[in-house]
Amino acid sequence: MRQLLIAALVLGVLLGLDVLLPHFLNPYLMRVLMLCGISVILAVSLNLINGFTGQFSIGHAGFMAIGAYGSAMFSLEIGMGWVKAMEASGAPPAVAEGAALLIALLIGGLLAAIAGYLVGLPSLRLRGDYLAIVTLGFGEIIRVIITNVDAVGAARGLPGIPAWANFFWVGLWVVIMVVVAARIAHSTHGRALFAIRDDEVAAEALGVDTTRYKVLAFVIGSFFAGIAGGLFAHYNAYLHPNSFTFLKSIEVIAMVVLGGLGSITGSILAAILLTVLPEALRSAQELRMVLYSLMLIILMITRPGGLLGSRELDLGRLFRRRSPERA
Amino acid sequence: MSEFLQQLVNGITWGSVYALIALGYTMVYGILRLINFAHGDVYMLGAFFGYFTARFIGAAEHPNPFRALLVLMSSMIACGLVGIVIERFAYKPVRRSSRLSALITAIGVSLLLENGGILLFGPDPKFFPQIIPAQNIALGLGVTISNQQVIILTVSLVLMFMLRFIVTRTRTGKAMQAVSFNPTAAALMGISVDRIITFTFMIGSMLAAAAGVLVALQNPKIEPLMGIMPGLKAFVAAVLGGIGNIPGAVLGGLVMGIAEVLVVGYVSPTYRDAIAFVLLIVILLVRPAGILGRQTAEKV
Numbered sequence: 001m002r003q004l005l006i007a008a009l010v011l012g013v014l015l016g017l018d019v020l021l022p023h024f025l026n027p028y029l030m031r032v033l034m035l036c037g038i039s040v041i042l043a044v045s046l047n048l049i050n051g052f053t054g055q056f057s058i059g060h061a062g063f064m065a066i067g068a069y070g071s072a073m074f075s076l077e078i079g080m081g082w083v084k085a086m087e088a089s090g091a092p093p094a095v096a097e098g099a100a101l102l103i104a105l106l107i108g109g110l111l112a113a114i115a116g117y118l119v120g121l122p123s124l125r126l127r128g129d130y131l132a133i134v135t136l137g138f139g140e141i142i143r144v145i146i147t148n149v150d151a152v153g154a155a156r157g158l159p160g161i162p163a164w165a166n167f168f169w170v171g172l173w174v175v176i177m178v179v180v181a182a183r184i185a186h187s188t189h190g191r192a193l194f195a196i197r198d199d200e201v202a203a204e205a206l207g208v209d210t211t212r213y214k215v216l217a218f219v220i221g222s223f224f225a226g227i228a229g230g231l232f233a234h235y236n237a238y239l240h241p242n243s244f245t246f247l248k249s250i251e252v253i254a255m256v257v258l259g260g261l262g263s264i265t266g267s268i269l270a271a272i273l274l275t276v277l278p279e280a281l282r283s284a285q286e287l288r289m290v291l292y293s294l295m296l297i298i299l300m301i302t303r304p305g306g307l308l309g310s311r312e313l314d315l316g317r318l319f320r321r322r323s324p325e326r327a
Numbered sequence: 328m329s330e331f332l333q334q335l336v337n338g339i340t341w342g343s344v345y346a347l348i349a350l351g352y353t354m355v356y357g358i359l360r361l362i363n364f365a366h367g368d369v370y371m372l373g374a375f376f377g378y379f380t381a382r383f384i385g386a387a388e389h390p391n392p393f394r395a396l397l398v399l400m401s402s403m404i405a406c407g408l409v410g411i412v413i414e415r416f417a418y419k420p421v422r423r424s425s426r427l428s429a430l431i432t433a434i435g436v437s438l439l440l441e442n443g444g445i446l447l448f449g450p451d452p453k454f455f456p457q458i459i460p461a462q463n464i465a466l467g468l469g470v471t472i473s474n475q476q477v478i479i480l481t482v483s484l485v486l487m488f489m490l491r492f493i494v495t496r497t498r499t500g501k502a503m504q505a506v507s508f509n510p511t512a513a514a515l516m517g518i519s520v521d522r523i524i525t526f527t528f529m530i531g532s533m534l535a536a537a538a539g540v541l542v543a544l545q546n547p548k549i550e551p552l553m554g555i556m557p558g559l560k561a562f563v564a565a566v567l568g569g570i571g572n573i574p575g576a577v578l579g580g581l582v583m584g585i586a587e588v589l590v591v592g593y594v595s596p597t598y599r600d601a602i603a604f605v606l607l608i609v610i611l612l613v614r615p616a617g618i619l620g621r622q623t624a625e626k627v
Contacts, residue, residue: 050427122608126615129362133566134611136559137604144601246559250434257431286446293438297417300432304424 010175018168030167034235036275037170038228041177043255043271044264045224048181050253051261052190053217054197056132059119059139060225061248063112065241066142067226069152071108072161072233079104080162101164105173105230112226113219115142120218139249146241157240165234173231177224181264184220193217194262258299260306265313270306329469334592335585336466340476340545342584343483347538348561349568349576350490351531357507357571358527360426364433365413367558368440369406369532373539374549375448376402378455387456395458399482402540403533410532411525418528419521437558444551452550455543479541486537487577490530494573503527507571560587560603567610569620578618582606 022030042060049057079100086096119138126134147155184190192213195203204210233239255274259266277295281288299307348370355363380401381387386394417436421429462474494500505513506523514520542557543549564583568575583603590602610618 056427122612126611129356129360129570130566130611130615132362133563134608137563137607140559140604141601141608144598148595148597246555253427254431254434257427261425261427289442290439290446293435293442296435297432297439300424300428300435301417301420304421304428306428 011172014168014171014175017171018166021167032276032279034165034167034170036272037167037174038232038235039252039255039271039275040174040268041224041228041231042252043259043267044177044181045221045228046252047256047259047262047264047267048184048193048224049217049221050256051263051267052185052193052197053214054200054261055214055217056129057119057135057218057221058132058246058249058253059135059137059142060221060252061244061246062135062139062142063115063222063225064229064232064248065139065146065244066115066222067105067108067112067229068233068239068244069108069146069158069229070111070226071104071230072158072239073152074104074107075100075162075164075234076158076160083162097162097164098169100162101169101234104164104234105169105227108230108233109223109226112229113223116218116220116222116225117215119222120215136246136249139244139246143241143244146244153239155241157238159238161233161237161239163234163237165231170231170235173224173227177227178264178268180220180224185262185264189213189216197262254296258296258306260308260311263306263308263312266306266308266311269308269313330592332468332470334588336470336472336476338585338588339581340479340584341588342581343480344538344542344580345557345561345564345583346577346580347483347486347534347541348557349565349580350487350573351535352562352565353568353570353573353576354503354527354531356565357573358503358510358524359418359422359429361418361429361433362562363418363531364430364558365436365440366531366535367554367556367561368437368444369409369413369554370535370539370542370557370561371444371549371551371554372409372440373402373406373536374455374543374553375444375453375539375551376405376536377540377543378453378549381456381458386458390458390460392459398458399537399540403536406536406539407529407533410528413532414525414528419524441551441555448551450551452548455547455549457547459544473545475544478544482537482541486534490534490573493530499523499526556600560600563603563607567607567617569617572617572619572621575617575619582618 021033025033042064046057046060049055083093083096083100086099087093115138119135122131122134146152152158184193192203192208195206195208196210196213200210229244232243251274255270256267258274259268259270278288278292281291284291348366351366351369352363355361355366377398381394381398384394384397386398413436417432418429421432459475459478463471464474464477465471492500494503502513502518502523503526505516505518506520510520513523538557539554560583561580564579565576566579567582568577568579570576583606586602586606587599591599594602614620
């Protein structure tokens with residue numbers, strides 16, 4: 001009952017913000033906010049693979065691309081027709097679009113999860129840097145294929161995707177991502193993942209099915225990367241293979257490492273920081289990316305464990321201290 | 328048949344450039360277990376240093392082998408210094424932290440060199456002066472080779488043999504092997520690990536610079552982002568051969584160069600960037616430690 005109430009409250013707050021925010025923020029700030037949300041989903045999902053399980057994936061942009069293109073193609077081919085049909089039968093546009101978006105996102109996420117399963121399989125044989133380079137290769141292969149397939153726009157890009165993703169949907173998926181990650185972290189499965197990260201051989205000796213958990217982490221991580229890709233597609237209304245280069249994967253890794261491996265709140269903070277930072281530096285123009293890279297180096301030298309290490313930022317503690325426990 | 332042989336010649340030339348870059352990756356990895364993502368950008372800097380030296384000494388107006396050699400040497404020395412600076416100021420401070428944060432630092436350095444390059448040299452491509460006028464030499468069987476390709480092959484071979492000599496025959500080279508085998512034990516034997524690491528970065532950067540100048544001979548268009556793709560592929564070449572293994576890097580580079588040229592020639596140029604990674608995944612599935620890499624058992 002309590003959980004249902006919380007869920008209803010979250011939905012209400014998100015819907016309220018969705019209506020209110022555009023009145024307070026100009027379109028540019030809204031855009032930065034949306035991109036922050038997508039970055040948070042990407043960073044936390046990669047944290048499941050790199051931070052929780054200690055695997056080393058540097059091809060997250062590939063999964064994102066699969067989700068983005070998969071969901072965009074669904075919306076273009078089928079989803080838009082459904083929305084028209086639903087609106088014709090009297091459904092309000094927001095509901096019709098939301099329903100179509102939800103299905104498109106799930107399809108994108110599932111496609112990415114299947115890809116994650118396929119990439120996760122070699123992780124049974126490969127370790128450390130070798131796995132890293134295979135995931136890198138996978139990301140690049142996906143990008144080259146997209147650049148060459150005419151049906152998805154090839155190197156011209158894919159225009160005309162319906163812009164259904166609004167603050168509500170991005171916010172909802174951020175909440176789902178964080179809740180899923182937090183629940184995993186505190187479950188038996190999470191303990192197994194952490195054990196694999198800390199010492200794979202010891203974990204196996206204690207009866208953890210390391211293969212299964214590694215693949216599981218890959219599948220869940222890539223599912224959410226696909227969702228983030230789908231949201232990006234339906235927010236941007238245009239996709240180009242160059243949005244999913246190696247550099248994009250690197251950006252997400254930088255968020256995870258900067259936030260602290262295994263720290264969900266760390267990933268959230270770093271994702272917001274690294275999305276806002278280049279925007280804030282926009283006035284420095286050409287110096288922007290130089291400053292960005294310098295900050296990255298300096299942050300890594302001064303805080304090699306990330307901003308939060310593996311700890312979590314606990315806001316709840318502040319509240320608890322204020323309200324004395326009732327007997 | 329003659330077309331195939333021609334492709335093979337082109338592939339070997341291209342592969343020897345990959346091999347030069349891959350050597351830098353593999354040596355640094357062998358000693359620090361660090362993927363030096365900035366290595367491809369050092370290759371870019373090599374091409375630019377060569378460009379400025381060639382312009383400065385007027386190597387294009389009065390081409391002679393002496394001036395060309397001067398261009399190559401000055402670029403190698405400049406990049407060697409850059410390598411030392413990068414190691415000292417970016418990698419040394421994170422050497423004791425986790426490998427992921429070292430990796431992010433490497434990525435930061437790579438971004439810094441790319442964007443610094445855009446800031447200093449401008450984003451538009453520059454044209455490398457023709458310091459050696461092109462000539463074609465017929466080899467028979469319908470195969471031709473340009474004198475620039477001959478130079479690329481000769482210089483890479485000479486550099487590889489010099490590297491081999493340094494690593495196997497000199498005290499410093501033996502110290503490099505020792506550090507790569509076990510840094511702690513090497514330090515206990517009185518080897519200055521810091522100096523060896525600096526030296527490794529210097530040698531690797533010099534090889535990358537040479538590759539930059541050699542490529543610019545043949546493809547004169549140079550720009551600040553030119554190092555990203557060759558850098559990635561050279562790294563893949565190093566992994567293909569077995570990372571940390573010097574002959575492996577050369578072999579991986581050649582395999583990669585030949586495969587790439589064959590795909591461009593017989594399949595489609597647009598799949599050029601994918602073949603490297605497909606090859607990598609296939610080889611790693613069969614031999615998880617690379618072609619020449621040694622399979623090590625997990626120690627508990």
